[in-house]
Amino acid sequence: MKVELAKTAGFCFGVQRAVDMVLRIAEEEAAEPLKEPNCPAGYSQSQNSERSKPTLIKEPIFPAGSPSCQNSEQQNPTLLKERRTVYTFGPVVHNESVIRKLSEKGVKVIGSEEELDSLREGIVVIRAHGVPERVYQKIRDRGLVLLDATCPFVQKIQRIVRERTGRGEKVFLAGSVSHPEVQGIIGWARGDVTVISDPENAKSLPDAGDLVPGEQSRDVVLLAQTTFNADNFKQIIAILEKKGYHVHVINTICSATLERQAEAEILAGRSDAMLVIGGSSSSNTKKLFEICKAKCQNTQLIQTVKDLKFNSDEAIRNVGITAGASTPKEIIEEVLTYVRTKF
Numbered sequence: 001m002k003v004e005l006a007k008t009a010g011f012c013f014g015v016q017r018a019v020d021m022v023l024r025i026a027e028e029e030a031a032e033p034l035k036e037p038n039c040p041a042g043y044s045q046s047q048n049s050e051r052s053k054p055t056l057i058k059e060p061i062f063p064a065g066s067p068s069c070q071n072s073e074q075q076n077p078t079l080l081k082e083r084r085t086v087y088t089f090g091p092v093v094h095n096e097s098v099i100r101k102l103s104e105k106g107v108k109v110i111g112s113e114e115e116l117d118s119l120r121e122g123i124v125v126i127r128a129h130g131v132p133e134r135v136y137q138k139i140r141d142r143g144l145v146l147l148d149a150t151c152p153f154v155q156k157i158q159r160i161v162r163e164r165t166g167r168g169e170k171v172f173l174a175g176s177v178s179h180p181e182v183q184g185i186i187g188w189a190r191g192d193v194t195v196i197s198d199p200e201n202a203k204s205l206p207d208a209g210d211l212v213p214g215e216q217s218r219d220v221v222l223l224a225q226t227t228f229n230a231d232n233f234k235q236i237i238a239i240l241e242k243k244g245y246h247v248h249v250i251n252t253i254c255s256a257t258l259e260r261q262a263e264a265e266i267l268a269g270r271s272d273a274m275l276v277i278g279g280s281s282s283s284n285t286k287k288l289f290e291i292c293k294a295k296c297q298n299t300q301l302i303q304t305v306k307d308l309k310f311n312s313d314e315a316i317r318n319v320g321i322t323a324g325a326s327t328p329k330e331i332i333e334e335v336l337t338y339v340r341t342k343f
């Protein structure tokens, strides 16, 4: 049996960056306090100690309104304080094993804005999907430390939505309305954003000819959730144009997603069985599954090797394996080794 692993399988740039950020800050905070409380990190320690070196967080971090050590903070606002609880706003990645690993390091997940409202101290990491603008304000208002791991590709969409809706332009966003990334993007808008889930949904929109002239514009800006299915996006463009809209397309599907989807489609097309590894709530994993299933009927979506349902009697010669952007390397390797050795 030939087993082929997609080159693009596993963590994308944005997820890797976010997970690394959380791990690093969790490890920093789990270590002995780097300084006596309320003094700049390291400066009160012995010069012989390893810990005498000031520890810096190089990613953007904003100590919000801490009253102590004002002068030192003004000179260097990135200095670590004493040990604090690290929270992520929502799971940092849609993968249970990663969340478990982070939880073992003391990282807690905030599930809602209400939970955030009850926090009194700590570091809040904003995950790669991003959050609505108001969440940043809440974190600062509560005097919490903000560590922003929003993927730069998501930030770009948030910026466009804020600017375009701010100018009164009509914005359509291809994506899943319940997905946190989409909820976060909508939370940067200065006006209405219409979310289009799929081509069928696009068909149900009014024809541009039926809009009230002078009140409703035919001109629309069309963006996409970063993990949106590229084929569905093309279909939505065609449907909107057919309905008479003047569509200004800004393709914001992330290149990591496009490459992953394109490679998965080709791989599924030449495989007798296809495995897509990823979390059950990972949107990009589900899309990979749909793409692979369309090319290879024998496609399975699995979270770990335990979900595999291969029958060694099946006449399978080529197995393709891909994985969502939130699937860690260890899980992919475990599946790869299992398939290579057991079948």
Ligand code: SF4
Pocket: 012, 013, 014, 015, 128, 129, 151, 152, 153, 154, 226, 227, 254, 255, 256, 257, 325
């Ligand atoms: S936008 Fe792309 S690189 Fe960023 S987190 Fe999403 S899939 Fe990963």
